[in-house]
Structures are given as C-alpha cells and as structure tokens.
Amino acid sequence: MNEDRQEWIDAYFDGTASQEVLQQLDRALVEDEDLRIQFLETANLLAELPLVVCGEEPVSAPLLAPSSVGVRGWQPLALAACAALLLGLAALFSSWRSSVPDVPVADAPSALTLTEGSAQFEGSPLKEGDRFDPPGKLEAKAGATAVFRYPDGSQLTLEDAAGVRLESGAAKKLFLEQGALVVDVVPQLPGVEMIIETANSKVTVLGTRYRLATTDSEDLLQVDYGKVRVLEKVTGLVSTVAGGGSYRVSATSPDQAGPEPSANPAQGVPQFPAKLYGQGEIRLAYGTVKKKYPQPQFPPRAYDFHRPGWIRETFEAALPEGDWEVSASTPQKYQPFHSSKGVAAIQQSTRTGKTTAALKLSRPAGDGPPVRMRLRKVLKWDYFSLKYLYQALGDEPFELSSLCLDLPEGIEEEEVFKQEAPELSPVRGKWNKVEIQYIRFWDGERWRLEVRRYLNGELRTMTRLNIERAPPLLFELKSGAGLFDDIAIGEVFPAEE
Amino acid sequence: MERERFLEYYQEIQRPLRAYLMGATRDLHDADDLSQVVWQVLWKKLDQFDDSRSFKGWSFGIARLEVLKWRQSKARSREVLSETALEKLSDTSRDQAEHLSARHGFLLDCISELAVLSRRVVDLKYGEGRRSREIGELISRSAEAVDMLLSRTRKHLRECVKRKTLEAR
Numbered sequence: 118m119n120e121d122r123q124e125w126i127d128a129y130f131d132g133t134a135s136q137e138v139l140q141q142l143d144r145a146l147v148e149d150e151d152l153r154i155q156f157l158e159t160a161n162l163l164a165e166l167p168l169v170v171c172g173e174e175p176v177s178a179p180l181l182a183p184s185s186v187g188v189r190g191w192q193p194l195a196l197a198a199c200a201a202l203l204l205g206l207a208a209l210f211s212s213w214r215s216s217v218p219d220v221p222v223a224d225a226p227s228a229l230t231l232t233e234g235s236a237q238f239e240g241s242p243l244k245e246g247d248r249f250d251p252p253g254k255l256e257a258k259a260g261a262t263a264v265f266r267y268p269d270g271s272q273l274t275l276e277d278a279a280g281v282r283l284e285s286g287a288a289k290k291l292f293l294e295q296g297a298l299v300v301d302v303v304p305q306l307p308g309v310e311m312i313i314e315t316a317n318s319k320v321t322v323l324g325t326r327y328r329l330a331t332t333d334s335e336d337l338l339q340v341d342y343g344k345v346r347v348l349e350k351v352t353g354l355v356s357t358v359a360g361g362g363s364y365r366v367s368a369t370s371p372d373q374a375g376p377e378p379s380a381n382p383a384q385g386v387p388q389f390p391a392k393l394y395g396q397g398e399i400r401l402a403y404g405t406v407k408k409k410y411p412q413p414q415f416p417p418r419a420y421d422f423h424r425p426g427w428i429r430e431t432f433e434a435a436l437p438e439g440d441w442e443v444s445a446s447t448p449q450k451y452q453p454f455h456s457s458k459g460v461a462a463i464q465q466s467t468r469t470g471k472t473t474a475a476l477k478l479s480r481p482a483g484d485g486p487p488v489r490m491r492l493r494k495v496l497k498w499d500y501f502s503l504k505y506l507y508q509a510l511g512d513e514p515f516e517l518s519s520l521c522l523d524l525p526e527g528i529e530e531e532e533v534f535k536q537e538a539p540e541l542s543p544v545r546g547k548w549n550k551v552e553i554q555y556i557r558f559w560d561g562e563r564w565r566l567e568v569r570r571y572l573n574g575e576l577r578t579m580t581r582l583n584i585e586r587a588p589p590l591l592f593e594l595k596s597g598a599g600l601f602d603d604i605a606i607g608e609v610f611p612a613e614e
Numbered sequence: 615m616e617r618e619r620f621l622e623y624y625q626e627i628q629r630p631l632r633a634y635l636m637g638a639t640r641d642l643h644d645a646d647d648l649s650q651v652v653w654q655v656l657w658k659k660l661d662q663f664d665d666s667r668s669f670k671g672w673s674f675g676i677a678r679l680e681v682l683k684w685r686q687s688k689a690r691s692r693e694v695l696s697e698t699a700l701e702k703l704s705d706t707s708r709d710q711a712e713h714l715s716a717r718h719g720f721l722l723d724c725i726s727e728l729a730v731l732s733r734r735v736v737d738l739k740y741g742e743g744r745r746s747r748e749i750g751e752l753i754s755r756s757a758e759a760v761d762m763l764l765s766r767t768r769k770h771l772r773e774c775v776k777r778k779t780l781e782a783r
Binding site: 127142153156158161162164165166 | 637695765
C-alpha cells in the first residue's frame with residue numbers, strides 16, 4: 118500500500134485535499150489500477166463503517182439462548198430486497214460478527230450437526246453429534262425439539278414435529294413444510310445467507326438474533342441484535358428493524374385496524390422505523406420548490422454607456438448551500454449583461470463559497486418591469502418524513518395560505534381537514550416552519566397514506582392518499598394569492614426539536 | 615429475470631457498488647441517494663436485461679451513468695473527480711466486486727479488535743453520526759485529537775482487513 122498516495126485518498130474523503138493533490142490523485146487514479154483498488158478499499162471502509170457499528174453488544178457478549186417462541190409459517194412477513202430497492206432502501210443492510218465459531222473451516226456452509234434432541238434426516242434417525250449435508254428432509258419428532266448447528270455457529274431449532282426440506286447449495290436454504298422453527302443466525306457473508314421459505318413467503322437472514330411469533334391476527338418481530346429487514350407481503354412495505362426494536366404486522370383481516378390518525382401532531386409519528394441518514398439529522402430528498410420574485414428590488418446601478426438610452430438593473434439574493442436553478446421571464450428587448458447564461462444566473466463565489474441568485478439585465482431607460490425571476494432549489498427525497506422547511510431567503514416576507522402536493526396521475530387525494538383561520542397565517546418577516554408528515558394507516562380495508570401539513574406547529578391540512586407509501590415525486594408548496602407564489606426551503610436540519 | 619435471481623445479484627454487488635458511489639461522491643448521503651436511484655433504474659429496466667450479459671457489468675454501467683449525471687450537477691465543485699477517473703473506478707469496482715464484498719466480514723472482526731477508546735469513537739462517529747467536536751466533548755478530547763484518533767483507527771482497520779484478506783487466501 119502506497120502510504121503517500123493513501124494520504125491523498127484520505128484528504129479527498131476528508132475534504133481537505135488541495136487542488137493540486139486532487140489533480141494528482143485524479144491523474145493517478147486514471148493511470149494506476151492498484152491505486153484505484155486502494156481508493157475503492159478506502160471508500161468501501163467508509164461506506165461500511167456506519168452499517169457495521171450499528172450493531173448491539175460488543176463481540177464478547179454471550180449469545181442468548183434461542184427463544185421458545187417458534188416461527189409458524191412466515192405469513193405475512195417475508196424479505197424481498199427487490200421491493201426494498203423500489204423504495205430505495207438498498208443501503209440499509211447491516212451485519213456484524215460475533216466470535217468465530219470453533220467448527221472446522223472445511224465444512225460446507227450449509228452442513229448441519231445435531232447438537233441436542235432427536236430427529237430424522239431422509240427417514241433415518243439422527244443422534245446428537247451426527248453431521249449431514251443437504252439436500253434432504255429433516256424432521257423433528259412429535260413432542261420433541263431438535264437443535265442443529267451450522268459451521269458458522271448459526272443455530273436452527275425445530276419444534277414439535279416440524280418438517281424442513283433442506284435445499285442443496287452453499288447457502289442455507291430451507292423450506293419449512295410444517296410446524297415451527299427458531300433461528301439464531303450469526304452475521305452472514307454474501308452468497309451463504311440463510312434463506313427460509315414457506316409456501317407464502319421468503320426471508321433472507323443476514324445476521325441477527327430475533328424472535329418471531331405469529332398468530333392468526335398479527336406477527337410480532339422482536340430483534341435482539343443486528344438488523345432484520347421485513348417485507349409486509351400485503352402492503353409491500355419494507356422496513357428495517359434494528360436490535361432492541363420490534364415490529365408488529367397485522368394480518369389481512371378488515372377487522373384489524375392500524376393506528377387511527379389524529380389531529381394531535383405529537384401522535385402523528387411516521388411508522389417507518391429507520392432513519393435513512395442516521396440519528397440527529399434528516400435530509401430532504403428529491404423535489405423542487407420555487408420562489409418567484411415579481412420584480413427586482415434594487416434600483417438601477419449604472420447606465421449602459423454602450424447603449425445610449427439604456428440602463429442596467431441588478432438584483433441579488435443570497436442563497437443557502439445547495440443546487441439551485443434560476444430562470445427569468447423578461448420582455449424580449451431586455452438583455453443580459455455580465456453573464457453568458459442569460460438575464461438570471463446562479464453564481465457561486467470561489468472565495469467565500471456563497472451562492473447568490475443574480476438578475477442582471479440591461480433595458481431601455483424609462484421602461485420598467487415586469488421581470489420575473491424564478492428560483493428552484495433541487496432537493497432530494499426522503500420518504501420517511503420531511504420536517505421543517507424553512508424560508509431560506511432571509512427576511513423577505515411571503516404569503517402562505519395553503520399547502521398542496523403535486524401528485525402524479527392516478528393518485529387521488531382526499532381532503533380530510535383544512536384550517537383556514539387567519540390567526541394561523543405565516544408571520545411576515547420571520548422564519549416560518551412548514552412540516553409535512555407521512556403516516557401509514559389502515560382504513561379498515563387497506564393501507565393508505567395520510568399527509569399532514571403543519572405551519573409553525575399548527576396542523577393546516579390533512580389529506581389521505583390511495584397509496585401506501587410516500588412516492589418519490591415532485592412537489593411544490595404553493596401560497597395561492599400573495600406576494601410570492603412559492604417558498605424556498607432549507608436543507609439539513611435537526612430531526613429532533 | 616426472476617426476482618430471486620435479482621435478489622441474489624443485489625446481495626452480490628450492493629457493497630462494491632456502494633463503495634464505488636462513495637468513492638465518486640465522497641459523501642455517504644450522496645452515495646446512498648445515488649444507490650437508491652441506481653437500484654430503482656435497475657429494477658425498472660429489469661425486463662430489458664438480457665440474461666446472457668453480465669448483470670454486474672450492466673449494473674455498474676448504469677451506476678456510472680448516474681454518477682456522471684450527478685457529477686454534472688456538481689460541475690461547480692472543485693472536489694469532483696474527472697469523468698475519466700470515475701469511469702476507470704467503475705470498471706475497477708466491477709472487476710473487484712468479489713474482493714470488496716468479502717472485506718465486510720473481515721471488517722467486522724477488525725472492529726471487534728479495536729481498543730476500547732477507538733471503538734467508542736468509531737461508534738460515535740459512524741454509528742451515531744456525531745461531529746468531532748461533540749465526540750471530543752464526550753471523551754474529553756479536542757476535536758483535533760478526535761480527528762487524529764479517527765485517522766489512525768481507519769488506518770488500523772484498513773491494514774487489519776488487508777491482513778485478514780491475505781490470510782484467508
């Protein structure tokens with residue numbers, strides 16, 4: 118490993134690399150494959166660390182005994198990464214290792230050893246200590262429990278006449294045909310995970326200890342350590358439950374109700390258990406918000422001596438960090454100056470790093486606006502929740518009378534509540550907070566999504582959508598009649614206030 | 615392609631893909647966002663995928679396109695790698711996918727071997743997302759000392775993972 122160049126790599130990821138170092142690193146990455154591998158290994162480390170450390174107890178913690186609560190079928194729980202990918206949860210896997218088991222490394226990952234109890238494999242009785250390889254049918258005796266151990270230390274317990282078909286291959290693939298089983302799985306490497314399937318579902322276990330109890334009305338998952346990804350088969354919702362957490366899934370009976378929506382903001386907790394970006398912050402995700410300026414707010418700065426009878430006007434607004442787009446509508450005879458991008462442009466100071474929206478135009482003297490400048494802030498979408506959208510343009514006042522979502526075709530929105538009281542209007546000249554919460558709820562027939570919009574802590578509107586999760590879509594906050602049609606919003610903010 | 619196979623491919627390449635995106639963006643949040651986009655595109659275009667091709671190659675190709683789009687949005691930033699470097703990194707991460715995936719298990723072991731203070735700082739930084747100053751306040755160190763400790767710990771982890779990778783071969 119080249120330590121000098123590792124310093125370049127570290128500086129790149131720390132954000133402290135000078136321009137010269139960046140250029141050197143860039144050139145070297147193009148030319149040297151070994152350096153690229155070194156670079157990717159560092160990136161891999163930085164990407165994996167947050168996942169790896171989000172486990173539970175240190176390595177020396179003793180393993181808990183498997184629960185006596187069995188897994189009875191897996192309905193309606195199953196794991197499908199493809200569904201998770203639709204929701205963009207690709208980054209939420211986590212696994213960590215406990216102590217290395219003292220079993221021969223030469224054993225195939227899917228080989229089993231009976232460590233306790235009695236059972237039979239392919240019709241032949243097994244005694245404690247017997248080792249066998251899939252494929253084949255494994256059955257526990259009626260009234261008895263059988264405990265098996267994999268080479269990596271994972272344990273499988275079959276309860277009372279449970280029957281499991283072991284599939285061939287390196288991965289631990291089981292088909293639960295009848296009865297119940299309990300799994301106690303150490304973190305798995307890709308390619309040899311435990312996959313348990315029933316007639317109705319499929320679960321891929323990455324490495325965790327959890328208890329799963331299923332009844333006619335609901336399933337209860339309790340995770341001791343590690344993480345489990347859960348797919349609710351009926352709704353398609355995928356959630357990740359971390360160590361210490363639990364997750365309850367209702368059966369598909371119309372009588373089973375989800376949490377009732379409430380007008381009390383404190384009770385409107387989104388039901389998505391994981392925060393995508395870690396504790397302390399929630400970042401906004403995809404979307405754009407527009408702020409419109411009806412006219413420039415600064416007097417002309419200079420006369421355009423190159424064009425007699427013309428004057429120049431400038432307008433600038435400081436913007437918070439982020440990706441902005443600007444456009445302006447002007448009469449055709451207005452012309453840009455000092456900008457090759459047109460009348461309106463986003464400028465970023467290389468000295469201070471500040472971003473400014475600038476409107477610079479040249480127009481005939483005596484001719485006035487209208488000139489409209491539109492700013493868009495490009496955001497990213499966080500489907501778990503969006504909290505606290507701040508007006509981002511300083512002390513400029515804005516009007517806000519209603520909030521709405523711009524929904525794709527086919528999604529219906531039913532307005533449940535709307536507050537029009539004047540006393541809940543935004544405060545002019547001050548920062549105003551807009552909050553949107555997404556809550557999944559059961560309406561007696563199906564899961565739906567409720568959207569609650571708050572202004573300065575007061576519930577303003579509550580609508581329900583005929584979809585089950587917040588879609589990744591473009592949204593706008595519109596103010597209706599007023600000085601400005603839209604408001605700009607902030608970016609990173611504390612999750613807890 | 616069947617869903618089960620897609621799931622298998624996903625589990626096979628999600629780590630090296632994420633490493634590539636982390637390398638391209640230098641920011642875990644951007645990398646995760648891009649990862650979401652890439653997997654959504656892959657899923658939507660799954661019907662168009664020709665099974666006779668390499669899924670890995672196809673996936674990294676799409677990831678590279680998304681990175682280039684992301685890069686264009688950051689054109690004003692001076693801290694973005696060149697298109698050529700990003701393309702080369704994409705090829706290398708595709709070719710090294712197995713190697714990058716396998717490191718995960720070794721990383722777990724290496725973290726378990728960290729000294730108590732180092733492990734605590736790693737947990738605070740990467741588990742709880744705290745800043746160096748906050749960590750320093752919790753462990754009675756300056757922010758600079760925390761940065762130094764993190765740098766040394768990352769170096770230790772890199773070397774540990776490399777050592778265990780070689781031992782496993």
